[in-house]
Amino acid sequence: MDAVLNLGLPAPIDVQVSGSNMKQTYAAAVELASRIRQLKGVSDVLIPQDIDYPALQLDVDREKASQLGLSQKEIVDNVITALTSNGMIAPNYWIDPKSGNPYLLTVQYQENTVNTMTDLKQIPLRGPKISQATFLDSVVKVSTIASPTEMDFCTTRVGKLPTYKPKWLSKNSWTSGTTSPATCARPGRIHNEPTRG
Numbered sequence: 001m002d003a004v005l006n007l008g009l010p011a012p013i014d015v016q017v018s019g020s021n022m023k024q025t026y027a028a029a030v031e032l033a034s035r036i037r038q039l040k041g042v043s044d045v046l047i048p049q050d051i052d053y054p055a056l057q058l059d060v061d062r063e064k065a066s067q068l069g070l071s072q073k074e075i076v077d078n079v080i081t082a083l084t085s086n087g088m089i090a091p092n093y094w095i096d097p098k099s100g101n102p103y104l105l106t107v108q109y110q111e112n113t114v115n116t117m118t119d120l121k122q123i124p125l126r127g128p129k130i131s132q133a134t135f136l137d138s139v140v141k142v143s144t145i146a147s148p149t150e151m152d153f154c155t156t157r158v159g160k161l162p163t164y165k166p167k168w169l170s171k172n173s174w175t176s177g178t179t180s181p182a183t184c185a186r187p188g189r190i191h192n193e194p195t196r197g
Contacts, residue, residue: 033046051148058076059141069127077090087104120142
């Protein structure tokens, strides 16, 4: 390969849709994808994200956690370590004295340790201010939710954006107003950005 003409994007033509209302933005992307599929010579039109991917939400009882000597960060760090590893939150490196090569050392639970919701709720929580570990379900309410598969925030704009309304959108599906936190779109993704009135 001596040239990449699509700048590494997953497709030669990449259309990004953004807005402050995720459901309306996704509906606009679905409508746009439907129209693009009807164009001659176009194939494999796809929207790579889901906005209703099953996820878990952890609601921390901050007062109870504080009484036990735990912060929200410590609770999240314990959960991340249990479900993946501590490589992102507390990276440790060992340098081989013979070769000088650094090796990333991580701590994680054995695979298949957390298989059920009960297992998740029984993750022990530790922190520098507590002498005895407590379980996750003593300070956290776990619930299932629908969540987008990806959302990238990179900037915040405040103020009115110029009014623009595509002709194919219905009168009630496009609103103007003050902008909310914007996001930075990655190629081929649906992302949450300020409404373009």
